[in-house]
Amino acid sequence: MFNQITILGPGLLGASLLQAAKARGLCKSTAAWSRRAETRAKCKGQPWCDKVYADVRLAVAKADLVVACTPVDTIVPLFEIIGPKLKPGAMVTDVGSTKSLICRHGRAALPKTVKFVGSHPMAGSEKTGLEYATPELFQGRACFVTPLINTPAKDVDKITRFWKALGMEVASTTPEEHDEIVAHLSHLPHLLASAFCAYLGTRNPQWAHYAGPGLRDTTRVAAGDPGLWKAIALENREEILRALDGFQKELDHLRASLHNSQPFALQHILERGRDFRVRLRPLGDKC
């Protein structure tokens, strides 16, 4: 599908991507760039990583596909640096969790001679780092591709085929639709879990010892990297605030139903919650 794939930022997602692309024969060679010497050292000698670069301009010079897997606030600055070095006709994408700013400013930062379509594979984890990488990370998961209004259809098709070849189910939306959806399905639930854990931390620290499987699952994402999530939340703050306002109304209903001991109102919220929850798409590897 591609001669050379270069990923920028070989963390969990980037390293998994190269492993999966190699395993599925989607490229002839792979390359990775990291700004950190420690990460570059870890990549060297890995079977899924043919070349490792300290200079991002050299890393992308021969690439047919460049995938930016770095924190959301670093993607556009990286595009500005690599732009002049990209091969004409090369495809560029990213895996950032926000899309409006990255797609608009990212397209502007890249030369017209390269193709660009933003992506968001929903396949992260609270774990970070290439140590946790697995070629199965993408299997059965949802992936957004977010073309701009003037992105050629054949470019969208090409990147769609790539994610599908990694086992993903691909949906095409505008960057703005994407940001509204993930504010609801990813960013806000993450922030709620973080705020809930932050609150629990203000209470008796001994309580952490009594946690059952329910609390572990509902708060798992709060173990994620604070710096990464701060950047995501600030980039998508307008959509997240809108979603938070909608949730706050539901929370106020919940509070009133408890405060006034209204069993029917309370049960109605619980039933509506269950009705939505059971409709969530199953994952590839577990239900």
Added chain:
Amino acid sequence: MFNQITILGPGLLGASLLQAAKARGLCKSTAAWSRRAETRAKCKGQPWCDKVYADVRLAVAKADLVVACTPVDTIVPLFEIIGPKLKPGAMVTDVGSTKSLICRHGRAALPKTVKFVGSHPMAGSEKTGLEYATPELFQGRACFVTPLINTPAKDVDKITRFWKALGMEVASTTPEEHDEIVAHLSHLPHLLASAFCAYLGTRNPQWAHYAGPGLRDTTRVAAGDPGLWKAIALENREEILRALDGFQKELDHLRASLHNSQPFALQHILERGRDFRVRLRPLGDKC
């Protein structure tokens, strides 16, 4: 440890309890009572269930340990029915998720000739029904025992040894302390997940298709039985409302940090959340 154990309500927890007690040789015989003919039929012929009763008074008549595993609002009424039929010296406990009302009214509903200590093994699941029962359900999980001020220490010791023999880590608290702790660690996070899913259900139903593993985990408990959780929430409403008020303050900080684009304030919440989350006790079967 006991000649006969009788459980009232052979759902996920009750059936798992008999399986575990049999597997670990903690009793000579087992019995189960269910008000539902369908559930009784499922119990008949199961290797972990020696006798099945339709009349709860007959079910407990020969029991040395009776464990009430029915919804929280049915436990005290059941105690009133079985009280006159219990053997002198029999031990009674329950697995209800709330403890203040059950322990106070439950003790009063039982004759002085029987021992009573409330329990709460934190080993549920969003799944209900004996089909999901497993003797490993309790392994490595936390369990509260909640004696009243005048409960004899040897009774507390006996029920503590029982739960430990099932593989649990047991903590002894007052019923009131228990209700405050689980309002924070179980009831409120459950209600937040339900309210969040109820809110998402008011948005585009198509979005359910894009859910990633984060949303699945953070909302798993919202798939639980609305009737059971309504009863739990109303029994523990005062503690839950206090916890909700505390969480609301944290949520207001989060909202302000987003609204005012304050990266340091936002990161501080995320860091405090992570610091608490990583301190949660690991479970027996997974981290």
